[in-house]
Amino acid sequence: MGRIQSATWPLASRLVLAVLLVGVICTLISWRLVTLNERSHIQRMTRLAASAVAADMGADVEAWTLGQVRLAKMWEFGEPSYEQWTAFANLYLDHHPGCIAIEWLDPKYEERWIARSQGEKVPLAGNSVLASVFKSAQLSRQPVLSNLLASTTGQKQWFTVIPIYQKDRFRGFVLGFFDAQRSFNSMFADINGLGFSVAVEENGVEAFRLEGSTPENEHDWAQTIDVPLRGPSWRVKVWSKPAAMREMRSTLPLMTLFFGFCATLLLMVIAQFVRKLSIEVAERRRVEESLRSSQARFAGILQISAEAVISTDVDHRITLYNQAAERTFGYTAQEAMGQSMNMLIPERFRAMHTKHVAQFAESAKQSLLMSARRQVFGLRKDGTEFPMAASVSRLDVGGERLFTIICSDVTEQARAAEELRRAHDELELRVRERTADLEKSNQSLQGEILERQRAEEEVRELSRRMMRVQEEERRNLARELHDGATQNLVALTLNMAGILNSGGLSSSAQALIEESVRLVENCTSELRTISYLLHPPLLEELGLCRTLRGYVDGFSRRSGIAVTLTTEGELEQLGFDVELAVFRIVQECLSNVHRHAHSATASILLSRSGQLLTLEIVDQGRGLQSGAHSAGVGIAAMRERVRLLRGFMDIRTGPSGTAIAIRLPLSAEPASSSGAVA
Numbered sequence: 001m002g003r004i005q006s007a008t009w010p011l012a013s014r015l016v017l018a019v020l021l022v023g024v025i026c027t028l029i030s031w032r033l034v035t036l037n038e039r040s041h042i043q044r045m046t047r048l049a050a051s052a053v054a055a056d057m058g059a060d061v062e063a064w065t066l067g068q069v070r071l072a073k074m075w076e077f078g079e080p081s082y083e084q085w086t087a088f089a090n091l092y093l094d095h096h097p098g099c100i101a102i103e104w105l106d107p108k109y110e111e112r113w114i115a116r117s118q119g120e121k122v123p124l125a126g127n128s129v130l131a132s133v134f135k136s137a138q139l140s141r142q143p144v145l146s147n148l149l150a151s152t153t154g155q156k157q158w159f160t161v162i163p164i165y166q167k168d169r170f171r172g173f174v175l176g177f178f179d180a181q182r183s184f185n186s187m188f189a190d191i192n193g194l195g196f197s198v199a200v201e202e203n204g205v206e207a208f209r210l211e212g213s214t215p216e217n218e219h220d221w222a223q224t225i226d227v228p229l230r231g232p233s234w235r236v237k238v239w240s241k242p243a244a245m246r247e248m249r250s251t252l253p254l255m256t257l258f259f260g261f262c263a264t265l266l267l268m269v270i271a272q273f274v275r276k277l278s279i280e281v282a283e284r285r286r287v288e289e290s291l292r293s294s295q296a297r298f299a300g301i302l303q304i305s306a307e308a309v310i311s312t313d314v315d316h317r318i319t320l321y322n323q324a325a326e327r328t329f330g331y332t333a334q335e336a337m338g339q340s341m342n343m344l345i346p347e348r349f350r351a352m353h354t355k356h357v358a359q360f361a362e363s364a365k366q367s368l369l370m371s372a373r374r375q376v377f378g379l380r381k382d383g384t385e386f387p388m389a390a391s392v393s394r395l396d397v398g399g400e401r402l403f404t405i406i407c408s409d410v411t412e413q414a415r416a417a418e419e420l421r422r423a424h425d426e427l428e429l430r431v432r433e434r435t436a437d438l439e440k441s442n443q444s445l446q447g448e449i450l451e452r453q454r455a456e457e458e459v460r461e462l463s464r465r466m467m468r469v470q471e472e473e474r475r476n477l478a479r480e481l482h483d484g485a486t487q488n489l490v491a492l493t494l495n496m497a498g499i500l501n502s503g504g505l506s507s508s509a510q511a512l513i514e515e516s517v518r519l520v521e522n523c524t525s526e527l528r529t530i531s532y533l534l535h536p537p538l539l540e541e542l543g544l545c546r547t548l549r550g551y552v553d554g555f556s557r558r559s560g561i562a563v564t565l566t567t568e569g570e571l572e573q574l575g576f577d578v579e580l581a582v583f584r585i586v587q588e589c590l591s592n593v594h595r596h597a598h599s600a601t602a603s604i605l606l607s608r609s610g611q612l613l614t615l616e617i618v619d620q621g622r623g624l625q626s627g628a629h630s631a632g633v634g635i636a637a638m639r640e641r642v643r644l645l646r647g648f649m650d651i652r653t654g655p656s657g658t659a660i661a662i663r664l665p666l667s668a669e670p671a672s673s674s675g676a677v678a
Contacts, residue, residue, distance in 0.1 A: 015275070019267045027260025034256045042240070042248050046223045049196050050238035053188070054225035057200075057236060060187045061229055064099075064176070065143045067092050068162045070541070071102065072174045075166040082113060089115035091542075092176075098183030100157065103175040104164075109134060112172070130159075133231075134173060137161040145231040148180055148207045156180035156207060158232075184208045195244025201235040216242050310405045316341040316357070319402065328388075328409055330381030341405075346379045357403065360392060367393040375414070378407065387414040493520045544579040545571050545606075548586060552604065559594045562601045569608030578664060581641045582606065582615055588634045589617040589660060597621025597658060608666075615662040624653040638662075 071088055074080045089102040093115060103114040109131070129146060137144040144161045151157055162174040188198055188210050197213030199206055201224075222239040240248060308328040311320030321336045329336075329344050336343070342350045360368050369391045370376050378388045390407035496517045500510060542550075545567050552565045574582075586604060593602050599621030607614050635651070638660075642649040647664035 016268050016271045019271050020264060023260065023264025023267055027257060027264060030260055031253055031256045035253045038250060038253065042221065042245070043223070045248060046196075046221055046238060046240060049194070050223040050225045050236060053191060053196075053198060053238055054227045054236045056190075057187050057234070058227050058229070061145070061227075064096055064178075065145070065160055065162075065230065067096065068102070068160055068174050068176050069143060072162045072164045075164050075171050085113050086115055089113075093117045097186040098179045098181075100177040100179050101175075103177070104172060105134075105175060106172040107170050109173075133159075133161050136231075137163045137173065138170065141165065143230050145229050147232045148202050180208055185211065195241050195247070197239050197241055199237040201237060202232060207234075212241075214241055217245055221245070305406075308407045310336075310341070310344070310407070312341050312403050312405070314361075314401050314403075316354070316403075320404070324408075328380075328407070329378065344379055346377050346385050349377060357392065361394065361401070361403075365394075367391060376407075378409075386411050489520050489523055493517055496520070543572060544574060544582060547583060548604075548606070551583070551587070552590075555590050555594075559590075561590075561594060561599065563590065563604065564602075565604045565606070567606045571606065571608055574608075574613065574666060578613065578645060578666065581645055581664075582613075585615065585638050585641060585662065586617065588638055592634060593619045593621060597623075599657065611666045613664040613666055615664070616659065618657060618659045620657040623655055623658050624651070 071085075071092060074084065074088065085104065092102055093099050099117060101114055101116040104112045106112050129149070133144050133146050141163055143163075146159050146161075148156050148158050157180055158178055160176040160178070162176075164171040164174060184200060191198055191210065192212060197218065198210040199213065200208040218237075218239045222237050224235050224237045227234045227236055305322055305324055308325035309320065309322045310318060310325050312318055318336050318339055318341060321331075321333045323333075325336070326332055331343075342353075345353050356370070376388055376390045377385045378390075379385055387410050388407045389410050390405060393404045393406075395402045395404060496513050499505070500513055500517075505513070549565055552563045555561070556563050590602065593599055597619045599619035602617065602619040605614070605616040639649055642662055642664065645664050647662060650661045652659045652661075
């Protein structure tokens with residue numbers, strides 16, 4: 001034993017050292033690859049953040065510029081008054097933090113009107129470059145932005161120039177002056193909570209750094225994106241703050257080192273175990289030699305075994321036949337000893353048995369389970385056959401080879417197995433038949449479901465198109481009433497006024513013309529009201545809240561019904577689809593209150609909680625008649641609008657009045673106003 005250990009020790013030592021060296025090298029290579037992958041991931045995440053920041057910045061600047069373009073388009077409809085200009089300019093200042101002033105210059109570059117942000121007295125920058133920017137804007141007829149400039153107080157500003165044209169006639173410019181610090185803070189307000197530092201550069205010089213930005217990680221991890229604008233080009237630089245960098249970093253490199261070294265130690269232990277195992281194998285061979293001689297001494301024990309045990313020599317002559325074999329085959333030991341093994345095997349299997357035993361004798365196997373590959377049969381003394389489980393083993397004792405067969409009668413087990421197999425086959429057949437039926441039913445059901453979903457989607461799309469056509473017709477009708485009939489009535493009023501002023505009319509004719517003038521003015525007012533109700537022109541410009549409030553006030557004046565409007569939550573940028581649907585529903589409800597409810601008061605509550613918009617309209621009238629809330633055309637239209645927006649509508653009515661509650665889910669992004677469903 002000691003000689004075996006001394007011989008294998010140098011080999012085992014070299015194996016352990018080789019395992020240690022390979023394990024350390026593989027661990028370091030894995031750690032390096034994981035580290036490089038983590039760095040690439042952080043750079044990719046920072047690049048994505050920089051792209052998002054640059055896109056938001058470009059979109060915000062474009063939106064602010066389009067707001068000024070709307071101011072310039074006031075001249076397309078005629079000469080605006082100072083009050084109109086001031087109202088829209090102040091509205092723009094209120095909705096665009098960082099805008100210092102809005103100014104109108106005439107074609108001679110002389111200031112006409114200016115509106116400043118409340119409390120803003122900082123001098124405006126850019127006098128030295130105004131002329132060149134004016135010339136560029138006038139020649140291109142497009143908005144132009146200036147570079148970042150410094151005022152006399154050192155405040156960084158930029159300005160936007162919008163050329164004004166009235167029927168191809170140049171009318172001057174709309175100038176917007178913006179405080180760079182406040183404007184950028186407003187644009188990047190939603191970046192503060194994301195864990196990134198942001199800076200803005202122009203021509204390689206840093207012009208802005210977001211409050212809370214840190215210099216850590218800027219040199220190694222900063223990503224830059226150019227933001228092309230209408231004139232200058234700004235560069236946005238984004239990098240991770242320390243806290244965000246810690247979140248993006250993972251423990252995978254350290255875990256790679258840890259588990260790599262653990263795996264190396266484990267392999268070293270395995271190598272040491274292999275060394276010990278080789279020693280144990282050598283020892284086991286010695287023990288096996290002792291066992292062979294012991295097996296011969298304990299052969300007598302087999303006589304009392306519950307299994308039939310039969311031993312044969314190389315000529316297949318029976319040399320051992322225990323009591324269990326006598327009970328199984330019916331032959332006594334005296335009758336079987338020295339006889340050929342073939343007497344216990346049915347004649348049709350004897351040649352195959354001889355062949356298999358010869359192959360087993362030449363193989364390296366020490367034992368073989370004969371009943372594992374096929375069913376084995378035995379032959380009793382009375383000539384009956386029976387199934388049995390049999391195994392054969394080979395043993396060399398004193399230079400003599402012996403084959404030992406251990407077998408048992410498995411007639412009952414075979415009968416039970418056959419019955420089980422038959423029952424299993426029947427069950428399999430029933431399962432296949434039932435599965436086929438279920439598959440057919442499932443396919444039919446899936447087809448019906450798909451067909452119903454397709455039909456529902458087609459109905460929803462048809463309703464959406466009908467709503468679009470209806471809104472477009474309202475828009476066209478409102479435009480025709482305003483531009484056609486209303487203008488003709490105004491002209492008629494002027495003509496009648498001219499007839500009155502000309503004199504020479506009798507008192508009765510003069511009274512008739514004055515009465516006609518009043519009737520024409522009433523018709524003009526009613527046509528304008530109908531045109532407004534058909535299509536609210538200021539919904540897109542002023543937003544839902546202001547448009548609703550103006551409509552409610554006008555409705556109260558016309559109908560004499562006291563209507564209160566209450567708004568709660570953030571109701572800006574709900575999407576044009578939602579805003580128009582809410583306006584039409586309020587319009588229809590108030591119309592029903594005026595025509596049917598006979599209520600002196602009504603209340604409207606519009607609120608938003610998260611992504612849920614709630615509209616409640618309550619009156620104190622006589623309530624709806626039985627079935628009216630399901631049969632009315634107006635209510636059906638309201639339900640259709642709510643259904644198209646995937647909302648819910650509930651109507652509660654009684655003698656004390658009617659309450660309509662509508663809940664609309666809002667999408668994460670506001671819907672576009674183009675192609676909106678009315």
